[in-house]
Amino acid sequence: MADLCRGYAGRLHYRRQRCADRLQHARDRLYGRRAAFGRDCCDQCRHFGGAPAWRQNGEHAMARISHDVFDAPAVTTLVLFIGINDISWPGTAFAPTQPMPALSSLQEGYRKLAALAKSRGLRVIGVTLAPFRGALAGTPLDNYYDDDKNRLRLAVNAWIRDAGIFDAVVDADSLLQDRHDVTKLDARYDSGDHLHPGPGGNAVLAQAIAGQVRSCR
Template sequence: MNPTPRTIAALTFMTLAAPALAESWTPTWMASPQPVWSDTTVFATGLPERIAGATIRQPLTLGFPAERLRLVLSNVHGTHPLPVEAVTVAHSTGAADIGASRTVLFGGNTGTVIAPGAQAVSDPVALSAAAGARIAVTLTYGPDALAEDFHWDARETSYLIEADMPAPVVRAEVPARLSLSMVLSDRPARQVVIAMGDSITDGNGAPMDAMARWPDFLAHALAGEGIAVVNAGISGNRLLSDGMGRSVLARLEPDALAVPGTDTLVLLIGTNDIAWPGTLFAPGEEPMSLSRLQAGLMQVAARTHAQGMRLILGTVPPFAGALPETPMEATYWSPEKDALRRELNDWLRRADFHEGLVDFDRLLSAPGDDMRLNPAHDSGDHLHPGAEGNRTMARAVAETLMKGLEE
């Protein structure tokens, strides 16, 4: 049967309208979304009281070069539409100050309304930047905007400002990320690495505004090799249960498997699964078991490998004496919890379901006392490594990653 002239015309239009080649984009920065909590008796969110009509500027450091960028805004934990009236991006010149800004569009429009549970990806915007360059994204929210989706303790200061200007009046400093969840680069990468985990990966012990988390050091070390590294850590994260964000098993898909171009997942998790039961965070929770942790990690491996990705795991570092002079000190660590940590680490060292193991336990332990962090690596709270500990972790991860690529 011969096609009609109308069919031929329709097919011709479809061919002309379709793009000649789909573009690929590389993640160059990330902040995994969390739901905003209402109970601030233990941890304040750090967010402004209201974001309706507010303008918030968020400086950040790109881990991979770009000629053009796309921004990803998140409302995945929102229960209401999130109106964003305007977005701009510019090179950061320090604190809340910026250079000349570019307007960011969404489907050709200057604003967007993000549906509950959804994300919005911007149109490409021209902004040439090297790996390690500082940029700033400025969002102006609509009059009905509610803060339901954020990233806590970003180790980077954002700013509530009077208006989107190069040198604005700063109303307040905000130690969190709001709505902005990813920045994409148009430059192709040799490999894309997602670093996932809890507050050790999120960088809780690192100094503010210092880019001294272990994924920061890793990104800096590997950008010259054509490898992009982004940080998908969440403070309080657990493998099996929700904490200050969804569990690793629940967020594995959006925060790792679905991230454009991802080749390798580096996962350090387990401290909070072991430590939280019996504390103020989970007072009635049963103690964790090795079998449950094993089953959870095997599921991570199965799902990662089903995507054709590599999985690199880390052993759980020691944390005896953690969180001194806090209400958590008496219950966060115990000999029983430390015994489980050791069992898990020994099992990981013998396991063959991953493509590499970084032994953070042995790397960070104090000489002669492997229940505690080495003082040279300790941020001071006996739980989170400081900048030097993070630098040591990044070197070990880089060695494991590069060895895997060479094999």
């Protein structure tokens, strides 16, 4: 779902586009109107905003929402699947001196995006952050995961579920987790880097998101 680094770019772009294509097909069959997804909402290499060191890897969400979502024709729903890099890049080679964000700053990012979308008449679906233990092991980003980052992810997820700012929620955490170790992706849904869903995981997410888009009609 994200172009995290150059070595993954082509492969991950294919998976992300495949997921977007499935969602678009499901949307077309359901009601002939459009939800913003794919690069529009799932590009987790782009962030809420903040640290300049992160911006070399893409514009943050607030800077691009107009172009990616509001300027697209006939969009009715924003699917907001973002935040794992905000949690996990601090301390890695991408942002070695950057501290982890506070939960409150992430909440504010979600609130701003949701409020902006709703002010344009869009419905907003929030998506929880999937498990990521072991993410990018054996790469220069092998400290992408640690237990403190995971605790923050869980706190974000609990807030997404209960905040009441979204018209619906898709629980990617619950859908994609390994039932024997809920800090990890289920092997059936793992792309192999323990961070990004593979085709099976994307199919599960696409089905869940399409169902929630329909329920938001």
